[in-house]
Amino acid sequence: MPEVRIVNVSKKFGNIIALDNINLTIRDQEYFSLLGPSGCGKTTLLRLVAGLIEPDSGEIYIGDRLVNDVPPEDRDIGFVFQTFALFPHMTAWDNVTYGPKVKGFDMAEATTIGHEVLEMVKLHERLDAYPSELSGGMMQRVAVARALAAGAKLLLLDEALGQLDAKVRNEIRYEIRKMAKDLNLTGIHVTHDQSEAMAISDRIAVMRKGKILQVGTPQELYMKPESIFVAHFIGESxxxxxxxxxxxxxxxxxxxxxxxxxxxxxxxxxxxxxxxxxxxxxxxxxxxxxxxxxxxxxxxxxxxxxxxxxxxxxxxxxxxxxxxxxxxxxxxxxxxxxxxxxxxxxxxxxxxxxxxxxxxxxxxxxxx
Ligand SMILES: Nc1ncnc2c1ncn2[C@@H]1O[C@H](COP(=O)(O)OP(=O)(O)OP(=O)(O)O)[C@@H](O)[C@H]1O
Ligand SMILES: [Mg+2]
Missing domain, CATH: 2.40.50.140 (Nucleic acid-binding proteins)
Structure with a gap:
């Protein structure tokens, strides 16, 4: 649900400048993509929002809250990675209800939440399946369901569809966007695939070498690229x-x-x-x-x-x-x-x- 504000954020790893003074506001309930070539800093930016790493300088706000010192588990976020980070020894059901249980909900409440979110991702009939018995697309849906059950208001997806074959990928990307929209979530979607970003995003930030080159709707980026790189990277020029x-x-x-x-x-x-x-x-x-x-x-x-x-x-x-x-x-x-x-x-x-x-x-x- 929240707006995400990134203010003057920089991050270095040794000599590598992964992020160079990033300023970016992702609007409440927006489905937003970070797009750019490999190594441009997309994952680093997402990990900073998630709280998995700390910025060297700058502030990160989720809603009105400055979260620099807030641990990941208290940021109300759901993180979906490229490699399916489901617990392999647990069924879809146990994966999904894990969050509510850890958060101290009782069995009845956790069960209600579990049913709700599995219904949302349309995997209700597969709740007894183990991750290895599900398709890639299904596993990603369980991962999203698990994030939702744990109370995520902000969905962070890092190349979440990268491992899926093209056809499944095309379907799932619209489903995930629709889910985020139906549930009034804010989504930040990391991808290096421009057609994917163009297809599903409200707005896109094009990144290169730790910097944001341009932020805009897919149409704005396509019609009015503000740099040679954006003209080249988005569509054909x-x-x-x-x-x-x-x-x-x-x-x-x-x-x-x-x-x-x-x-x-x-x-x-x-x-x-x-x-x-x-x-x-x-x-x-x-x-x-x-x-x-x-x-x-x-x-x-x-x-x-x-x-x-x-x-x-x-x-x-x-x-x-x-x-x-x-x-x-x-x-x-x-x-x-x-x-x-x-x-x-x-x-x-x-x-x-x-x-x-x-x-x-x-x-x-x-x-x-
Ligand atoms: N933990 C780390 N230690 C050292 N360098 C890192 C670390 N994490 C990222 N980097 C470096 O920071 C830069 C940005 O990396 P990042 O993973 O954010 O890129 P990316 O845009 O997600 O790329 P990709 O599309 O390949 O996933 C790269 O040069 C990378 O090598
Ligand atoms: Mg990455």
């Missing part, structure tokens, strides 16, 4: 290098080769500075033939992949860069390999970023 050749803040003109100019919509990049344009493949328009049009760059179709719903065209542009254009198959008007085309950049979906400092574009988007 084309990148083009160039120099800022004027324009205004809302319409920056970037020259990708002498005489080849593209207008982009965002960005505070100084004139004359090296810049990177990013644009989603499905926002580009393909025109037949070589045309001189505003924001159009001429090129040749080099490769076509039929993906069912979409046609995916790889077009070699005049400046020699390769760009991906995705068009709905049903829209018809298909193009052929070797055909001369003009790729038109939509100003409102073309974003411009300063060229990375001290490294190449390729290094910037390499994951990690």
């Amino acid at each position: 084309n990148f083009l290098e160039g120099y800022v050749a004027g324009g205004s803040k809302s319409k920056v003109v970037v020259e990708i080769r002498e005489g080849l100019k593209i207008q982009a919509s965002n960005g505070a990049v100084e004139e004359g500075k090296q810049a990177v344009l990013s644009v989603r493949p499905e926002t580009l328009t393909l025109e037949r033939g070589s045309k001189k049009i505003q924001n159009g760059i001429q090129g040749t179709v080099e490769r076509i992949t039929f993906e069912g719903p979409n046609m995916r065209y790889e077009v070699r542009l005049e400046n020699d860069s390769l760009i991906v254009v995705v068009k709905s198959t049903m829209a018809g008007n298909w193009f052929n390999i070797g055909e001369a085309v003009t790729v038109v950049f939509p100003v409102e979906h073309t974003r411009v970023f300063p060229y990375p400092e001290n490294r190449s574009l390729k290094e910037e988007i390499s994951v990690g």
